[in-house]
Amino acid sequence: MQNENYFRISFPSKSVNESFARMSVASFCMQFDPTIEQINDIKTAVSEAVTNCVVHAYPDSCGPVYITTRLKGDKLTVTVRDSGIGIENVQQAMRPMFTTDAAGERAGLGFAVMQTFMDKIKVYSKPGKGTKVVMTKNIG
Amino acid sequence: MTSVEFSQDKSKLTVSLIGEIDHHGAQRIRDEIDRQILKIMPGIVVMDFSKVTFMDSSGIGLVLARSKLCADCKASLYVESVDRQTGRILALAGIKTIQNI
Numbered sequence: 001m002q003n004e005n006y007f008r009i010s011f012p013s014k015s016v017n018e019s020f021a022r023m024s025v026a027s028f029c030m031q032f033d034p035t036i037e038q039i040n041d042i043k044t045a046v047s048e049a050v051t052n053c054v055v056h057a058y059p060d061s062c063g064p065v066y067i068t069t070r071l072k073g074d075k076l077t078v079t080v081r082d083s084g085i086g087i088e089n090v091q092q093a094m095r096p097m098f099t100t101d102a103a104g105e106r107a108g109l110g111f112a113v114m115q116t117f118m119d120k121i122k123v124y125s126k127p128g129k130g131t132k133v134v135m136t137k138n139i140g
Numbered sequence: 141m142t143s144v145e146f147s148q149d150k151s152k153l154t155v156s157l158i159g160e161i162d163h164h165g166a167q168r169i170r171d172e173i174d175r176q177i178l179k180i181m182p183g184i185v186v187m188d189f190s191k192v193t194f195m196d197s198s199g200i201g202l203v204l205a206r207s208k209l210c211a212d213c214k215a216s217l218y219v220e221s222v223d224r225q226t227g228r229i230l231a232l233a234g235i236k237t238i239q240n241i
Contacts, residue, residue, distance in 0.1 A: 015164035022162075022194075040194075040225045047196040051163040096232075104208060105170065107200040109232050116232065 005031065006070040012062045013054045013082065022046040025069050025078060032071055034139045041117035042076070042137065048110040049080035049133045055106070057084025057131060074140025078118075083130040090123050144169045146176050151183035160194040166202045174209055185210050189237075190221035199226065200233045 007028050011017045022043040029042055046067070053065045068079045087093045099108030114121045118135040125131040142165030145156040155173055159165060177185060187203060189195070203219060210217040219237045222230060227237055 015162075015167065018162045018164050019160060037225070043194065044196050044225070044229070047162050047194075051196065051198065054163065101201075104205045105166070105201045107197055107204055107233055109197045109200055112232055113197045113229060116228070 003032075004070075004072045006068065008066065008068045010064050010066045013058045013065050013084075014062060015051075015054050017065070018047055018050050018054065021050045021065070021067060025067065028069050029071070029076065029139070032074075032076075032139055038137070038139050042078070045114045045117045045121075045135055045137075046078060046080065048113050049078075049135070052110055052131075052133070053080065053082040053084065056087075056100070057082035059085065071139075074138050076137045076139050078135045078137075079132060080135075081130065081132040086127040086129050087123070087125040087131055088127055090125050094123065142166070142168050144172055148180060148182070152186065153177065153180050153182035153184070154186045154188055156188045156191060158191040161192055161199045161202060162194070162196050163198045166198040170202060170205065173206060177206070177209060177213060177215070181213060182215050184216050184218065186218045186220055188221050189219065189223070189226055192222075192226060195226045195229060197229060197232075200230060200235065203230065203235055204233065 009024055025046045026039050026043050063084055066081045070077045092098055094111040096112040097108045099106050114135060118137045120136045122134045142159040142161060147154045207217045222237045230237060
């Protein structure tokens, strides 16, 4: 039988939970004996996706963030979902260096990092409904 | 936890970043770094990443915004002692680092 496992967590979109989120996913992945580099890649990508929820999904409030992590064979799928304000133009949001931050503290490279460190990333979003980011990585 | 330590050698200010640099951590330390730069008005600022245990793209913003402040203060900014993972992230923004380990 193929090795299969999953876990789900949810937490409020507080920035203090960014660290908790990436550590949780990393801990779960340890059962598949990944390399240190693979674990770092996963932690970084999860951190970016969760930061987007904290900064953009609920701009002036706090709301739930849901993470589902699934391991099937050698394939890891991490889904980060929110029920926040959504993204009007996903293509534009994913463009490297695109940022809504006027203070110059955010580089606009969150999605670029996810794309670099995971094998595949898909973004589904509906204004007013929320956003779902699905990232996959082969950790065989 | 994220923190920062400063050391000064004549006109060189070394900013040692410690711990995990994510959006949460960067928020905690950026004002402290800016205050120190504006207080000392150094000629050279070195951001030392040797004690950084994790960094995401928030680190890029942290460096870029400090590089703008340094330009305004006529100081040169150097980024040093980044590990491979951190170097890969900084490279996405075209940030060159010295003394890669």
